[in-house]
Amino acid sequence: MLSLLRRKARSPIIQAAVVIIILVFILWVPQMGGNGEPGTVATVNDQPISSREFQRRYDDTLSQYRDQFEGAIPSELIEALGLREQVLTQLVQETLLLQSARDTGLPVSSEELQQAVQSMGEFTENGRFSMQLYRDILAASRLSVHEFEAGLRTDLLRRKILEHLMGFARVSEEEVRERFHRDHDQVRISYLRLQADDFRTAQDPTREEIEAYFEENTGRYLTSPRVRLDYLLFPADDVEMSLDEEDLIAYYEQNRDRFDTPEQRRASHILIRSRDDAPEETRTRQRQQAATVLELARDGQDFRELALLYSEDRSAEGGGDLGFFRRGEMLEPLEEAVFAMEPGEISGIVETSLGFHIIRLEEIQAPQNISLAEAEAEIRREILRSRGRQMAFNRANEVYESILTTGSLARGAEEGGVSLQSTGMFTEGQPPADLRRHPEAVTAAFDLNRGELSSIITTRDGYAIIYVQEREEPQTPPLSDVVDRVRADLIEEQSAQAARRAAEELLAELREGKDLQNLATAKGYRVRESAWFSQATAAATDLPARVARTSLTLTAENPVPASVQSANDSFYVLKLQQRRPADEDLFQRWAEPVENDLLMAKQEAMIDTWIQHLLQEAKITVSEGELRNL
Template sequence: MLALLRRKARSPIIQAAVVIIILVFIFWLPQMGGDGGPGTVATVNDEAVSSREFQRRYEETLAQYRDQLGGVIPSELLEALGLRQQVLNQMIQEKLLLQSARTTGLPVTGGEVQEVIHSMGEFTEQGYFSLERYRQTLAAARLSTQEFEAGIRNELLRRKIVEHLIGFAQVSEAEVRERFHRDHDEVRIAYLALAAADFRAGLTPSDEEIAAHYHDHGDRYRTEPRVRLEYVLFSAESELAEITDEEIAVYYQQNSERYNIPEQRRASHILIRSSAEDPAEVRAERRSQAEQVLRLAREGRDFRELALLYSEDASAEDGGDLGFFGRGEMLEPIEETAFALEVGQLGEVVETRFGFHVIRLEEVAPARSISLAEARQEIIRELQKNRGRQQAFSRAGEVYESILTQGSLARGAEATGATLRSTDFFARVEPPAELRNHPEAVAAAFDLNQGELSSIVNTRAGYAIIFVQEREEPQIPPMNEVRRQVESDLRDLQAEAAARRAAEEMLAALREGADLNQLAATAGRPVRQSPWFSRVTAATLDLPAPVSRAGLGLSAENPVPDTVPAADGNFYVLKWREGRPGSEELFARWAGPIRDELLRAKEEAVIETWINYLARQGQIVYTRGAFPE
């Protein structure tokens, strides 16, 4: 909600009010009925939050989650999110903010309301505001001019209180530099790794320890479901037929677009991120940064180096390489630029929804056609595959009909001469060899109950019909059946504990002034040196995240960490070697984005603090049992 309010404060709400006004007022106010609706879910300082408006807002939020999750929202997720309470809290916060705007005495003049109305395209004719069209539009929406203009006045008032509040947020140069150095100062560390696997030899857990581990972790040894099947396979490959030259030629003609490869281009880019929600001054600054990078590239600076230094895209590590793409495969502004350039040429700065791009064309792959002779073997394979699948499906249908007639898979297969196969018990992850090319059949088998027959199952290698003879459900086996695995797991845990103890002893020795190289030599472990890295470059290292995080917390004054970082069964002993501050060139690049990020965080904090204060001072009453089911 706070991010939404901030965007409203700086969005083109006044210049392009159509979307907000139409959605908020033509649909919202009529549903409220002007009297708070048939009931309330809460009151905020004696002002009602109507049940009808709450339900509308809840359904809108629910629809947003459905869109994000592909149309399905698990009930467990809704419960975990507490979505109803989230929506109600947001509505209460909005009312508190609007109430405070009224009591603060911020003015909204009739002229400001009129300016908004006159700027709306829905009320204009031939470029001019039409009073008659205005009245007709509102009447069609069953909305009075008084209600409509009151809604606009409230939205303007909300905007003004947000602008008033965020005016208290300030970011100093010192804060920008502090954040820059936190993110971009670099360190180098020396470290060694103690692998738990190296401590495993010689560990012999006692019978009592093994039994206790089994007792405490029995669920870890629960078996997977297992099934025993009868089945018939219909392999498409076994039904191959001769393919004539005429069939090959017809297929080639009918699929000619597959054999005409259009021109493709490979480009690199440098992205300076921005979005439509950013204020105009921020977008202008981002464009200016991109144009500065373009000037550097045109002056001869290495494009790959510039990408590593400036680009805010994941492709920066590859010098901004976008790979080959054809028409219709890339964002339109990038595509149009790339297809207008010569190899090695730089384009003008272009904008997409991701921000501003500097683009260089790297390579051109000309359009070409694959001849019939070149495509012949591929076409034969495709036609044989299609023909084989048709014949296999026809055969599967014949056998399935016989199974239904005869009353069993075995008799139906025998009556049609199909080969009946059977299996011993197996788990989903370990199917018999003859079923490994038919994973869809394996999946279908574990969806069936004991004694159940499948339909015709379409698999990557043909078709299958399956009958589940027996099914074993998961169970915890007796300890004597899994003792070897229990003992092995316990040895792994003991080895990890031993490796951790050894690493902690080394760390304690380092704190006492011991030399890391001597400790490593005694332990027979090599000492490695990291490259320079910072918080923003740590992810590019071949170094586990816990180790890089620990290293970034070290300094000349605090050269060893407080604890031993661990990852993937390895325990790391590390020591700070040297550090250096981020360069002024980097600061010039990042100062603007850092300032914007800090300012947005402070603006949100100011609004949140104010709303929390209003909530503590106000009277919020929830209606018992008012949430719609």
């Protein structure tokens, strides 16, 4: 977002907005130690974390989740994510890191602070730092120089301790080679696949077996809970009313994103990673690697396969697909290349801060501009529907207040002129016909106990209020009611057991040195052979992921696994056919990204280990009451 705003900055207002974002980001890095204000959610070694500080971080984190989910987040999801616990953990860990930085004696000198301020482009005029502009912007943001620089000093200190800890991480060439060969050595296997379905017809369980199975698994056959309700419905029917031209225009302008869609393009890429600060020799070699891949792509080799084999980006698993994007959503050099291409065209080498890209334009989605006249019918329906919902809610709210005042659903309905309806006993999966259009009300009913009144329930067709007259909990049915289900489940289980036994017998004979093809022929099974695959390309095989992972562990000394592999009621008997190591040229191309990945993992582990040590040594108290009140 920051880079996007910088690119689009064309006015003092937008430029000031960029600065404010930067300031907020820096100042939201907690200035551990608090400011002595009342309201403390926790103390870490007698250092408080204020409620205000917690609330700011919580709001920021919640906003990030909202951006991800493109709107409101259900309260149930917030609860499941444990958002408050997440935020508190982050603040505690950052406090500990900063305390350890100060205890270690890591300094942030005045020169470093000055250099950090002066390096911010937002405080420069004509290429030079402007003290007056610096003070003006801070004043406009209601920040003193002292407050801003205190926050910045804290941020610099946090970075220093992280860099200090990461500096202890080391990766040897032996570790790089081991990880490289783990990911890129290839195998080809022969295997038998025995499916439970192939053994189904041989199963004919006795009555005694069915009864025993039912007794052992009664929990699987409990009846569904049932309820009996009284309920009121407030359908949000479209209302009949005239709309002014101003209403239509206002709605159209407020929702221009729906009616004006800019051109979007879908592209795929192959990325050879390279850091700007890498030695020139390394950069040259990486560029040459990109040039080699580019030549293969232009010679007609499948772009998806090239991406899978060569791209050092997460998109490689999808053939390098970047999906659709519009201008302003990609790195600028990549965007410029894509929007200058025609579908099917392959770019030259495009250099960004990530490295060297080879891009193919897949598709262009033309811009859409729907005029007010073209959208008028849809807008009219939307406005009337919205007003209909509002009227339905107002009516439901009046009736609900009446119910609470009179203590009677029936009297509230009578006063509000709404028809009170009742059901017989029903399960959640088979509601009465009138409630099928209101599944949200049905779901809410099964969350209530007998004698409980719901709140106003929002449904897709309006609103509802329900009262649970009776509730019946799950019960164990007589076997006669579910005997067909029990028999089918038992046959399914017996079929899987028979398939597993057959596979285990074959595996035992295979481990004794017998030939897989002869064993398969004798039993009437078909031996299958995989293509060559590695850890990096296992997803492209027909084998389930778990089976492919086991296959990659087989060696010439141990060509057969210790046990049968299973996935989705299929059982696999495996034997290594061939194994070949990845060649040295491939290692030279992958060595640096593999080393970077290993180093990053070690750095993260180093930081995590240090934090865990600090947590064990720290004295931390949490004010649960203060947290609940926020």
